[in-house]
Amino acid sequence: MKNLGDMMKQVQAMQSRMAEMQAKLEQSTVTGQSGGGLVKVTLTGKGAMTKLEIDPSLLKAEEKDILEDLILAAHADAKGKSETMMAEEMQSVTGGLALPPGFKLPF
Template identity: 85%
Template sequence: MMKQVQAMQSRMAEMQAKLEQATAVGQSGGGLVKVTLTGKGVMTALSIDASLLKPEEKDILEDLVLAAHTDAKSKAEAMLAEEMKSVTGGLPLPPGFKLPF
């Protein structure tokens, strides 16, 4: 059992490093707004098409940024879930137990 726990700790450290390097790009408005997040959910980039930079489009732009961020975050969470499956490798975790956060 201790060997399994140590192996899982090692895989967790590897996964943490991998998540730091992984990115997820979310988009909205047909690609007019794009948000890039790290695997840990930190926003690293925001791209807004010039056609949206009009004062009368302010509310639409704000909604599109939020939608793109939500899209990127769900993709980053899906990457994390996949990584966790490979790290825990059959070791049962209590319901609601989240690693690494």
């Protein structure tokens, strides 16, 4: 049963690192952009949008559809960066514990 005890210690250490990682992700931000920087979206590491910047040159009624597309593209860019950052953090947390394929954290 020594193996089980060691595994439980690893799990407890991982839980502690997970809590730290989640706090870090909440404080971290990523910015995605589209249209050559005309539209920028800032997300937290957990994916919450905290800021939207739109260049004034896009604020024309006839360019409404373009602006909407650029906002969606900037959000997708930021979301991809946020997911990459989260995956890297998860790798650092779970690095010492082999997880079964398909097993995802946080639960």
